[in-house]
């Protein structure tokens with residue numbers, strides 16, 4: 158199933174395993190070579206430094222003005238970002254961009270995420286704003302807009318959500334009708350919560366042609382009948398622009414259609430997949446900032462005669478935060494590596510280059526949703542616990558954690574709410590299994606055979622590093638596959654309506670991808686640098702797997718208690734428990750060790 162491919166498009170010699178989307182469930186834990194932050198090239202690191210320097214120079218000193226939405230400021234900063242090449246990274250070279258790889262793009266996203274308002278404005282421009290034109294634009298549309306979007310001369314926005322259709326995006330009411338002479342489209346309807354709308358020049362807007370065919374359109378600011386409504390007043394990311402759009406007989410030329418008529422869903426969903434994975438990457442950057450703030454404050458603040466970082470309950474928070482960052486980072490860069498490996502070799506001049514790119518992104522939609530959910534919830538918890546470290550000061554505006562914790566909240570809502578993404582994870586995986594794209598049934602059959610005589614299951618802890626963790630993750634994969642097969646057997650197609658069941662499966666799959674990614678990364682660090690140098694990643698992986706493994710089995714038991722009849726229940730729980738391994742893991746001392754490392758380093762330092 159796994160084939161080798163070059164890791165990145167930017168000259169890295171590392172070979173990674175090109176697993177299919179969702180393939181982590183079926184692979185032996187740690188058997189795939191994955192992209193990790195330790196494998197980044199000098200060129201990629203240089204891009205990261207460019208973004209970090211830009212933030213320090215142009216954004217950090219102006220946070221109060223940005224948050225107060227000083228007129229013209231966000232647009233001016235975005236234009237400056239364009240001057241140093243930060244806007245054109247994902248734009249093909251032939252259209253004035255850098256045609257860069259997704260790994261470098263992740264590094265930029267991480268760096269800009271120290272300030273939520275800037276991160277969201279930047280992300281809306283380079284991601285959901287520009288990428289529809291990169292991936293679906295005609296040569297003329299790409300030539301017209303992309304060079305200017307890459308420099309920041311033009312700013313982009315993406316308008317999908319309507320007052321009556323958010324999660325249910327395809328229920329949009331905005332309509333588009335072609336004029337009798339075939340020269341212009343007339344759009345009517347409204348959009349809401351559109352990022353960058355206050356100053357954007359180009360909007361990707363979705364409307365139904367003749368009230369039926371969901372279609373993307375490019376609309377320029379100033380188009381007749383396009384009105385941008387007033388700025389919303391928000392809980393967080395206050396420096397970003399969020400406005401409604403009103404389309405009242407809005408007239409655009411006939412060539413304003415983006416992609417094919419009736420194929421707007423392909424644009425909407427593929428663009429969201431990119432946004433989801435990027436959101437997870439951004440959560441890593443913001444969480445690293447939280448840890449830096451939390452460590453700094455806890456070292457300075459004294460109570461009971463000593464710095465609060467010396468109290469074990471504060472260390473517990475720091476240890477958990479650092480571990481969760483490590484795990485999210487492992488998942489996010491693993492996925493960036495897969496996207497790059499798939500994109501490597503696509504000739505940008507090929508007639509089907511756009512389709513090949515879209516297919517590569519679609520392949521990893523499961524991972525994108527997983528990273529979105531895990532990253533946004535990790536950041537939410539991280540910001541909240543960091544605020545707690547600050548005590549009362551955390552609640553006061555003078556301290557940045559007050560803003561960061563407000564800014565973090567949005568991530569669970571946009572790019573598809575976490576509920577919608579949770580439904581997508583098992584839904585897509587089961588659909589692919591049924592289509593034969595993923596050989597899930599082979600694993601399920603193997604599990605059923607093992608359960609006939611569980612004494613034959615090899616319980617010997619595998620040799621080598623993280624043997625117990627690899628075994629736990631492998632066994633958890635079997636238990637999850639088995640439970641999923643029971644759900645499918647019982648409900649068949651009707652499983653799509655069983656949201657709590659799908660929610661448990663989603664959480665299990667998320668934890669499996671997280672465990673698998675942390676284990677794979679740590680094994681690679683050990684192989685490259687030795688066990689001594691990998692002491693902290695090893696401790697983080699052991700700590701994380703101990704907790705995640707427990708969560709998986711608790712979730713599955715809960716699911717079976719709801720799903721199974723009395724006579725089946727005992728047997729099925731016994732079957733699940735066959736794969737439950739309780740080993741002694743001293744999580745208290747692991748956390749202390751990780752926290753000590755973060756405190757001494759002043760933040761996240763791997």
Ligand SMILES: Cc1cc2nc3c(=O)[nH]c(=O)nc-3n(C[C@H](O)[C@H](O)[C@H](O)COP(=O)(O)OP(=O)(O)OC[C@H]3O[C@@H](n4cnc5c(N)ncnc54)[C@H](O)[C@@H]3O)c2cc1C
Pocket residue numbers: 281315316317318322323324325349350351352353391399567570571572573574575576577
């Ligand atoms: C600051 C901000 C910026 C934004 N930027 C943009 C932008 O640039 N472009 C754009 O198009 N949109 C944007 N949005 C909109 C955003 O994507 C939507 O708010 C989001 O998709 C949720 O839609 P909704 O608000 O209508 O909530 P709803 O869809 O009404 O959902 C309400 C609740 O019900 C849950 N729910 C809905 N359906 C289901 C279901 N089938 N099963 C279980 N639970 C369900 C949701 O998870 C949620 O908890 C932005 C929103 C905000 C707040």
